[in-house]
Amino acid sequence: MHSETKGPVATEIEARLTAALSPARLAVINDSAKHRGHTGDDGSGESHFTVEIESAAFAGQNRVQRQRMVNQALGDMMRDTVHAMAIKARAPGE
Template sequence: MRTVDVISEKLTEAFAPHSLKVEDESHRHEGHAGHRPGGQTHFRVYIVSDAFKGKSRIERHRMVNALLAGELADGVHALAIHAAAPGEGGM
């Protein structure tokens, strides 16, 4: 299974998001640290979930990073997170 699919599945199961978009941006990082042939190293996540209500930006990032700790330890070099609660602007 592709890493982008694993990330999407885990986020969906854990946070029941209203919206979720996971982008593999590995192609944009060729020649940079952490890039490997075949990609699957650099990702950007846009997620809107009730689970983030009342949480700070840091708390939200910690929640996502904790959930994806295995992927981060096993080849994901970079993960940009845009996490919001429903009704918050920007997503």
């Protein structure tokens, strides 16, 4: 059964990115079910994510700089909680 309910990790990712980058659009997609039993799957059901974010903060920044901004906003979560994250970051109008 697929649930649209966000878990605590996805909720925290959303809160941190919203606070740091004031996105015009933000989607936090839990991909953990696709990785069940693989390396990095801690059994929590919240270890692998895709983040799609649009923010004016990304204007003039290249892809690597944008990913660093997202990682910085998430801080210790990237080290302690999240095993893998795909980041799709764009500025408005891109």
